[in-house]
Amino acid sequence: MKKQSIGIGLMGLGVIGGQVAKVLIDKADALAEQVGCPLVLRKVKVLPQDLTRPQAQAMDSQLFTTDADEFFATPEIDVFVEAIGGESPALEYLTRALSDSKHVVTANKEVIAKHGVELLTLAQQHGVGLHYEAAVGGGIPLISPFQRDLLANKISGIYAIINGTTNFILTRMARDGVDFPSALNRAQELGYAEANPRDDIEGIDAAYKLAILASLAFHSQVRPEDIYCEGISRLGSRDFQYARELGFAIKLLAIAKQSDESIEVRVHPVFIPEDSLLAKVDGVYNAVLVEGDLVGKVLFFGEGAGALPTSSAVIADIVAAAQDVILGIGSRAKWGAQPGKDIKPMSEIETRYYLRLNVADRPGVLAQISKVLGDHQISISSVIQKLVDSVAQTAEIVIMTHPAQEKAMQQALDELTHLTAVKEISNFVRVEA
């Protein structure tokens, strides 16, 4: 039986949901051509406050309901689209739609990162697809490349600038020499950071996205709580000065690596060489560098958030789901729900380090510091020493190390704080080559 139309049920008419509704209406003809029949919005689950938005006022109010039961009881919905965000009630709604054997499209990184495996299992049990391209990186294709284009590869590494807010702040700190609070302020004024920016600046948002990408890339369940997570608020303008002097940029990277034995997943600020492609990714842009055994290095770049780019990914997923409905097939996408490889403890990772220390300006201090590092098998690759305060007789020492183990570095840092000559460990940042 040929479908006359594909019915869409949309949950949420906020910034993302409103834009998705707008595209479904404005581009109805072009989308119908792609799918083979029209995509028809049959019901929209709204909150009372959504109804004051311009997009709501441009739409037939008969489409709206604030009642979840009425929404799910709407006949002739083939594809449910979730654009609510957050864990609850989105998780219940997604579970309800999949349990009712409906294809589902979601833009919800938190739910997929935390509950992706259960939801995908539920989708498979009910023979329907769960599409979540928009959950990571806005309109940048990231989910579909792992599911399709790169599937012949063994992925060894992912290096991602995957949070636009922090990248905007870091770009501003690097360019304008301002400190973190001032750069954050500016991001908030421009609407790039929320009033409560914790999820962004502490790396939590990036960790959700990394959990999704690493799970897909490694065919192994990586949960948000598996990811070591460190934000950008400790960085100071002096760190950017030294980074430039040493030939590096500072970025908040989400890193996932896979060896035969284990998986390494972490989100933290890193020094990266200033001539690397990721160092050039500025402002609110995102970029994901993937390393595979066949493909070598591939990089995906674009706007990682915002209503328009996110709607690009949601609509692509809706079209894919609609084609599946017409062809009568479930999703081809697989997310191996294998128990997963071991997650390497943070103490065992190995990297180079940048250290900035405030020390007493007297003879022998560098020798003491070098000895502590040497005792932990950490060798120094370069040192910059500058007199900071001639009255207080303190100097600033910046050390770049050769690769060392995190555990050794943490022990060395602990010992350094006990040296009377060391006034303060101003900062330490990991380095990725």
Next chain:
Amino acid sequence: MKKQSIGIGLMGLGVIGGQVAKVLIDKADALAEQVGCPLVLRKVKVLPQDLTRPQAQAMDSQLFTTDADEFFATPEIDVFVEAIGGESPALEYLTRALSDSKHVVTANKEVIAKHGVELLTLAQQHGVGLHYEAAVGGGIPLISPFQRDLLANKISGIYAIINGTTNFILTRMARDGVDFPSALNRAQELGYAEANPRDDIEGIDAAYKLAILASLAFHSQVRPEDIYCEGISRLGSRDFQYARELGFAIKLLAIAKQSDESIEVRVHPVFIPEDSLLAKVDGVYNAVLVEGDLVGKVLFFGEGAGALPTSSAVIADIVAAAQDVILGIGSRAKWGAQPGKDIKPMSEIETRYYLRLNVADRPGVLAQISKVLGDHQISISSVIQKLVDSVAQTAEIVIMTHPAQEKAMQQALDELTHLTAVKEISNFVRVEA
């Protein structure tokens, strides 16, 4: 009926074909898991010289045949893979496989660029898929993003570094200050350029790839002969010096733009701002920047050629085709075979220009040149004048213009050659901002 296996017929056991065979064998288990049943190589169409390659010697010789009829008569082939390259006999073989209602995977840019519409029509008539991800950009996902991820967008522009040989040569000229012949020589020594490098350095290879991308992106047939094509052999080391001085890099770009009325497609060297992301794409790497109304700018970067990256794309296509066989569906991919929009004549494009002129070093020359440009409504944005040869009393003038029409510029260039003060128009290069 559940398939026990998917039979693969491989045409060509050269560099690409050999690597595809190797991955099918080495990664058999992982691929079987993706597909749901094993992918089994049933026959390989070879040339006698292929049999001396190490990959051939590692395989069961019963698989090989040099006879096309024997190859196509092999039972239980579900997916034909073409890795021969070039127009003939690849086109006949692809036609034969599709006419026999077999799914087909090809890495052949020339055949797809020249005959893609007929072949895709043939595939649709026979209810099978024609997959060609590997035809453009090696392992970088480029076809599938247009077919799936970006389909909700109206694409306004494509800016692509899509030929690794020329990008290697240009990178070398920029970094080492060498001239074109020496950089080409080096590329040939390293195996990045062929003994007969014409297709690469004249932009023909890039034009094939642009025809494929533009046709997909604009849902409109763009043929290789529609594309204005200019190679890199006219560039000299002095052009790179001036480019650097002016804040630009020089790249061979494949450019496609779409307006409501027409399509603009061209391959030629361009000045691009040195801080743009494309300017950072060096060596044999490729990158494709796409602009869409929803997604904004997205960029795809990676190795655009080579056996390993290309096999990544071929295998992904084989898996997709195998899944289609199992699900009993033809390809979802559509290439609108619409007659197509008008191609804008090159004379009507508008861009900024870089001009390098060798002139008599005497008063009033710049005034004469400015007048000729001004007569054609071309305004100058900056001028550099340097004394080159004090004996010959000639100077070099470099002019950057504001945006002007190509026709006006060509007429101005013609008039400039007739000025006695102008000894030579050393070069002119278009500028993209």
